[in-house]
Amino acid sequence: MWSKHQVVLFLLLGLQAVVNAFVISINSQLSNHQSSRYPSVVLHSSSSSLANSNNNVPHHHVVRGIECIEVPMDIPEIGRVVVLEATAEAQEVLVNLALEDDEKPGTPCSESQDAASLQSGDPYGAVLWPAAYAIAARILQDPTYRTELPQMTVLELGAGTGLVSLSLLLAGTKHVIATDYESIPLELLEYAVDKLNNNPNTDNNQQQQQEFSITYQLLDMRDHATPLPTADLVVAADIMYEPKTGRAMAKRAVEALQQGARVLVGDSPGRPGRGAFLDELQNLGVVGATFVDTVGYTCSGPRHDLICGKDSTSVSETPQELLVAIMELDPKVHLSAETVISGDSS
Ligand SMILES: C[S@@+](CC[C@H](N)C(=O)[O-])C[C@H]1O[C@@H](n2cnc3c(N)ncnc32)[C@H](O)[C@@H]1O
Structure with missing residues (x-):
């Protein structure tokens, strides 16, 4: 038979294992979420007084199939104004569409309403x-x-x-x-x-x-x-x-x-x-x-x-x-x- 001390020790070790498993699961969910939402390289850093973003991590949005980043600007008299810019990768997509368009003038580059065109x-x-x-x-x-x-x-x-x-x-x-x-x-x-x-x-x-x-x-x-x-x-x-x-x-x-x-x-x-x-x-x-x-x-x-x-x-x-x-x-x-x-x- 186990002594009282052994039982308490066993319960504490079990509890710690459960807590560790929970923390590892949360961390892995967070890192999955971040890597899908943000690229590993910060594409736009706006650290000057002219434009600042929270934590210097650009906020991403997808609009009409285009990956965009927020660009915060400090405008005289009204303060912070946020516009959206295409990311470097999305600019590449748009440039390729423009080049294709040059080859086939007059034809829309994409028929889909949701895709970049x-x-x-x-x-x-x-x-x-x-x-x-x-x-x-x-x-x-x-x-x-x-x-x-x-x-x-x-x-x-x-x-x-x-x-x-x-x-x-x-x-x-x-x-x-x-x-x-x-x-x-x-x-x-x-x-x-x-x-x-x-x-x-x-x-x-x-x-x-x-x-x-x-x-x-x-x-x-x-x-x-x-x-x-x-x-x-x-x-x-x-x-x-x-x-x-x-x-x-x-x-x-x-x-x-x-x-x-x-x-x-x-x-x-x-x-x-x-x-x-x-x-x-x-x-x-x-x-x-x-x-x-x-x-x-x-x-x-x-x-x-x-x-x-x-x-x-x-x-x-x-x-x-x-x-x-x-x-x-x-x-x-x-x-x-x-x-x-x-x-x-x-
Ligand atoms: C260099 S960007 C400037 C955009 C914005 N005004 C700025 O300062 O950030 C030029 C803009 O003019 C638009 N544009 C160029 N030629 C145009 C035209 N013939 N009619 C209407 N818009 C035109 C482009 O689509 C683009 O949005």
């Missing part, structure tokens, strides 16, 4: 660009704009991940119309609006629900048969990476001015469409249109070489100061009797 073969809008911060900051640091936003409709062209549209929505703009010719960026933006930020639209306050709104619209700037939606302010950030887009932007700027809207265009250094934009504005009779340098920041997320080449000034390991050119056009100042819309922008 490109309408125009353009993968650039799945990541954030420096002019978006510069434009959002320019508007939100201006007391006059801030006073006017609750009465304004703002239209964004080539919204991409939508930092400008989202910031203006969160700042209390009456109506934001975010447009792009690709649906993927608009879906990333809609997800960020609905799920990652305190959207006044989804606030329980009924009065706020009626006062603020955002709509998403597919719009090709070069399709001049489709008129611009009416707005008080038209904004565009880093859309002039091709001369044809620069020329189309000039025509859209004139169209907006003729509707009575102001126009704000932001352009990071080295974009090849800027010269064509300026030439076309001049051809169309816009007077006194000049760019002014303003403080912006490089982006720090991962970039596929074909989305943003190795020597690009737009991206660095951590955000660095960067001069972004901004042009502001006002119908009262920049339209002349000679201003016309003419010629083919393509």
Whole structure:
């Protein structure tokens, strides 16, 4: 027969074995969960004061079959705004779709609604660009704009991940119309609006629900048969990476001015469409249109070489100061009797 001490010792050892087994099981479940959710390499580290994420581990989401990471940005006057960017691997998928699209122009890359597909073969809008911060900051640091936003409709062209549209929505703009010719960026933006930020639209306050709104619209700037939606302010950030887009932007700027809207265009250094934009504005009779340098920041997320080449000034390991050119056009100042819309922008 066992003594009392032996029985107590036996029970304690048994209890410890059960506890150990339980702890090992929990640890293994946690590590399985983390390895399926996060890659072993941290793809996006935003440790500067410009953008910080919790624990420096990017939060992942899958939107329309695209693996995305949260990009938190600190925007003047409103604070933290979170947009979604495609991960490095997802950018690779989009670039491959764009390259396939080049081989078979006019055919959609994928028939499935849930899978990544490109309408125009353009993968650039799945990541954030420096002019978006510069434009959002320019508007939100201006007391006059801030006073006017609750009465304004703002239209964004080539919204991409939508930092400008989202910031203006969160700042209390009456109506934001975010447009792009690709649906993927608009879906990333809609997800960020609905799920990652305190959207006044989804606030329980009924009065706020009626006062603020955002709509998403597919719009090709070069399709001049489709008129611009009416707005008080038209904004565009880093859309002039091709001369044809620069020329189309000039025509859209004139169209907006003729509707009575102001126009704000932001352009990071080295974009090849800027010269064509300026030439076309001049051809169309816009007077006194000049760019002014303003403080912006490089982006720090991962970039596929074909989305943003190795020597690009737009991206660095951590955000660095960067001069972004901004042009502001006002119908009262920049339209002349000679201003016309003419010629083919393509
Ligand atoms: C370099 S990204 C900039 C995105 C965003 N504005 C930013 O600053 O982060 C250019 C954006 O313009 C869009 N875009 C390019 N050409 C366009 C066109 N002809 N019509 C509408 N959108 C266009 C692309 O799909 C992409 O989202």
